[in-house]
Amino acid sequence: MTKNTADNSNGNPNNKDVARPSIARRGLLYIVSSPSGAGKTTLARRVLAADDNIEMSVSVTTRQPRPGETDGVDYHFVDHATFEGMKERGELLEWARVFDNFYGTPHAPVENAIRQGKDVLFDIDWQGAQQLSGKMPGDVVRVFVLPPSGDVLEGRLKSRAQDPADVVAKRMAAASSEISHWPEYDYVIVNSEIEQSTAAALAILSAERLKRARLLGLSDFVRKLQSAL
Numbered sequence: 001m002t003k004n005t006a007d008n009s010n011g012n013p014n015n016k017d018v019a020r021p022s023i024a025r026r027g028l029l030y031i032v033s034s035p036s037g038a039g040k041t042t043l044a045r046r047v048l049a050a051d052d053n054i055e056m057s058v059s060v061t062t063r064q065p066r067p068g069e070t071d072g073v074d075y076h077f078v079d080h081a082t083f084e085g086m087k088e089r090g091e092l093l094e095w096a097r098v099f100d101n102f103y104g105t106p107h108a109p110v111e112n113a114i115r116q117g118k119d120v121l122f123d124i125d126w127q128g129a130q131q132l133s134g135k136m137p138g139d140v141v142r143v144f145v146l147p148p149s150g151d152v153l154e155g156r157l158k159s160r161a162q163d164p165a166d167v168v169a170k171r172m173a174a175a176s177s178e179i180s181h182w183p184e185y186d187y188v189i190v191n192s193e194i195e196q197s198t199a200a201a202l203a204i205l206s207a208e209r210l211k212r213a214r215l216l217g218l219s220d221f222v223r224k225l226q227s228a229l
C-alpha cells in the first residue's frame, strides 16, 4: 500500500515544523459498521467534513435510492445484472447481501485513493468488515457504532422517515444479530451525542495514523536521527 509523505521543514532548521517531521506511512481502511439506524452514515459524513486526508468508498447497491440520495455520491445504484457482472469480473473488493439487497465495494477507487496517499472510509456491514479484515489485516481499523438503547434506535429509523414501516421493522428485527458482531471490531462508539461520537471517531483516526507499524519511514528517520547525534 502506498504512503503519505510531506516534508514540513522545507530544509529550514528554523522552521517550527521541524519539530514534527512527517514520516511516510501506510494508508488505512477505516471501517464503520452498526445496526441500521445507529448513525454510522451521519458519523461518516462528519469525519469526512473534518478531515481532508480521508475519502469515502462509494459502494454499489441493488437497493432503490432513498429520497435525497444521489447516484455516484451516496451509492452507485445498479441493477442485479450489473452487480453480478462486477462480481464476476472481480471488480468488488468485498460484497454482501444485506436486507434483501446486494452491496459491494468497488476495488479500483480504493486502490486509487490509497495510491494518492489517502485513507479510505467504509460504511459497510459486518460481512464486509470480515472480508476486508481477511484481505488486508494490517490496514483495517474497525469501529462499531451502537445506539444508546433499542428505543432510540427505533426512533432514529422512524424519524429518518426514508423507509416504509415494513423495512423499519425488518431492520429492527435484524439489529440484535448485527450487534452480536461487536467483538470483531477494534473500537466501539455508543452514539448518544453526535458531537461526542464524532470527536471519538476522529481521535481513533488520529491515533491509528500514529501506529508504529504504519510508519514506513520510521526506521530511516530514526537511523538519520541517531547518526546525527
Ligand SMILES: Nc1ncnc2c1ncn2[C@@H]1O[C@H](COP(=O)(O)OP(=O)(O)OP(=O)(O)O)[C@@H](O)[C@H]1O
Binding pocket: 034, 035, 036, 037, 038, 039, 040, 041, 042, 043, 156, 157, 159, 160, 191, 192, 193, 194, 195, 197
Ligand atoms: N447521535 C445522534 N443523535 C440523534 N440523531 C442521530 C444521531 N446519529 C444519527 N442520528 C439520526 O438517526 C438517523 C439514522 O442515522 P444514519 O442514517 O446515519 O444511520 P445508519 O447507521 O447509517 O443507518 P443505515 O445502516 O440504515 O444506513 C438519521 O435521521 C440521523 O440524523
Ligand SMILES: Nc1nc2c(ncn2[C@@H]2O[C@H](COP(=O)(O)O)[C@@H](O)[C@H]2O)c(=O)[nH]1
Binding pocket: 033, 034, 035, 036, 059, 060, 063, 094, 095, 096, 098, 099, 103, 104, 105, 123, 124, 125, 126, 127, 128, 129
Ligand atoms: N458489506 C457491505 N455492506 C454495505 C456496503 N454498503 C453499505 N453496506 C451496509 O448495508 C446496510 C444497509 O445500508 P442502507 O444504505 O441500505 O441503509 C448498512 O449496514 C451498510 O453499512 C458495502 O459495500 N458492503
